[in-house]
Amino acid sequence: MKDYIKSLEIILLSTIVTSRRISDWLTGRNSTKVRQWQSTPRYNARRIAFHRSETENAKVILGSATPSIETLYAAERGVIELHTLSERYGEGKLPLIEIVKLKNSSEEITPRLKLFTNRAVKEGNQAVYLLNRRGFAPFVLCGDCGTAAECPDCSIGMNYHRGKGMLCHYCGYSADVPVKCSKCGSESILKLGSGTQKIEETITKEFPDYRVFRLDQDSARKKDAVFDLLEQMHKREIDILLGTQMISKGFDFHGVTVAGIIMADIGLNMPDFRATEKIFSLLMQLSGRSGRGGSEGRVIIQTLNEEHIIFDYLKRQDYSGFYREELKIRKMINYPPFTRLARIVIRGKDEDTVCESADTLAEILKKTGSEKFPKIMILGPSPAPLTKIGGNYRYHIILKSSKLKDLTALIKTALDSFKSKAVYVEIDIDPVDML
Ligand SMILES: [Zn+2]
Ligand SMILES: [Zn+2]
CATH class of the missing domain: 3.40.50.300 (P-loop containing nucleotide triphosphate hydrolases)
Structure with missing residues (x-):
């Protein structure tokens, strides 16, 4: 056990120390797009721990009362070993x-x-x-026409906080609770939920x-x-x-x-x-x-x-x-752990430009994909569920493949021929959320 903990410490430590190399590993070196990807390094800590354990010849221990579906599936297939604690530690009984x-x-x-x-x-x-x-209340809306107070920079409703007015939980924008409805002028403003x-x-x-x-x-x-x-x-x-x-x-x-x-x-x-x-x-x-x-x-x-x-x-x-x-x-829906996912978010200040760029990028991906990686499934582009955050419009494209190498290769090839200064492209491999 001591050795395990030691190895775990080494992995965590070296992960922190070499975090620059993590992005290299994730995105591949010598790519012209690496800098763009590095500016928001997105990584899955669990996968990094496993990767490091291979290079350092160390053990990784994952501990949880509720392991993720992906982790349990890996255990089921014998990729990792599962140890179960079927009783509560000490005197505790299950509630x-x-x-x-x-x-x-x-x-x-x-x-x-x-x-x-x-x-x-x-x-x-x-x-x-x-x-x-x-x-205090997650919805501020007009009691007559139902119009909700939305953050001007995000496509989501404002939350009412006691003594502080309204706050956007995504970008932090704050404002006073309106005296009148912006649409119908009614003075009946409700704080609901x-x-x-x-x-x-x-x-x-x-x-x-x-x-x-x-x-x-x-x-x-x-x-x-x-x-x-x-x-x-x-x-x-x-x-x-x-x-x-x-x-x-x-x-x-x-x-x-x-x-x-x-x-x-x-x-x-x-x-x-x-x-x-x-x-x-x-x-x-x-x-x-x-x-x-x-x-x-x-x-x-x-x-x-x-x-x-x-x-x-x-x-x-x-x-x-x-x-x-x-x-x-x-x-049934072919999502992890049955496939690897890549999510590409295209964002920018102008919605038409974002929409058009997302479409262009999807076209390139689909064309290159059908030529070189016919097994990769490409979904979208479509507006992301959180269509606007902090003044940026967001569209996304989802790619599915059983082979991570194919996914990253396709994305790199496509990005090499995709030129747009007006939008920002985020690449997320195995994204933890799809919002
Ligand atoms: Zn109204
Ligand atoms: Zn906001």
């Missing part, structure tokens, strides 16, 4: 998981969650609540005597916020810890016997082939915060759509069942 239907999207704390929270706190234990949405700040208020109303701590990107900015949290949780000076996904991993609080997921639906319908896997993994991780100290833990998962297939697997904590189901879907 009981309950799926509770929310009456509507404005219900925040169901009677079941309230009941178990009260029981836990009365026994001197603690609860953690997860809501993967920071701010719930973010962590709003749930914090609700908790304070529902449980006026309990001590609440909120951990999200906003509260974590305060000096020592995380340190204070750790100390107060261990001293049991907090009854309910509320947070975004920041609270789902790594913490080992022995007093927590209840984990509540305020709305499990957030993120499930993202236009990303890994959306279900990401949410499943997040909910499993959060469930794992409950009952670590020996007392029986309980997890209340609140959702608007309790029929969703992931809840069946979650209830049974059946990660391998979920894995098999998800693998079937990936195979």
Whole structure:
């Protein structure tokens, strides 16, 4: 084991030290486009660790309660070795998981969650609540015509933050809440939905005597916020810890016997082939915060759509069942781990230029592809799900192939004959998201 850890350290260290070489490895040397690619080096740390382990003749250990579909598939095929911990370490038992239907999207704390929270706190234990949405209200819109306040630089709605007006979570643009609707002039401006700040208020109303701590990107900015949290949780000076996904991993609080997921639906319908896997993994991780100290833990998962297939697997904590189901879907739609992916994002300030450039690049890719790499599948171009971020319009092209070498060779050849100064081209091999 000691040797393994040593090797792991060497890999991590050399990965950091030679990070310039990483981009060489990813993109190939001596390419005229290397500089362009290097300016936003995108790499998959897991793949780099494996690559380094080959060159350094070292071992890599990946550890997770929810390994990725790709990793499990590699284990299944014998590419890597799987070691399973089927029982909780120490005295901890696996918690009981309950799926509770929310009456509507404005219900925040169901009677079941309230009941178990009260029981836990009365026994001197603690609860953690997860809501993967920071701010106060995620939607600001006109009560008469429904027009939403959007960030002028991004194609997404503005979030209302208590005492701070509206904030764009993608580019950081901020503005006051409008007095009138920009479209119909109505003065009825609504702040809808719930973010962590709003749930914090609700908790304070529902449980006026309990001590609440909120951990999200906003509260974590305060000096020592995380340190204070750790100390107060261990001293049991907090009854309910509320947070975004920041609270789902790594913490080992022995007093927590209840984990509540305020709305499990957030993120499930993202236009990303890994959306279900990401949410499943997040909910499993959060469930794992409950009952670590020996007392029986309980997890209340609140959702608007309790029929969703992931809840069946979650209830049974059946990660391998979920894995098999998800693998079937990936195979059907030919996505990783059944293929390698490359995503090319073309972005720029002028939408027509971006649209035209994306089309030109796709044409070159398709022409070169059909001549030299007929097995590569090329999808798009199409507007990226996040069509505009920080004033840049974004279109993307997706390439699929079982051979990474073919993918990079095709992209390099195509980029050599693609000349455009008006747009920026991002290449992402094995992208972690498709937004
Ligand atoms: Zn209006
Ligand atoms: Zn923005």
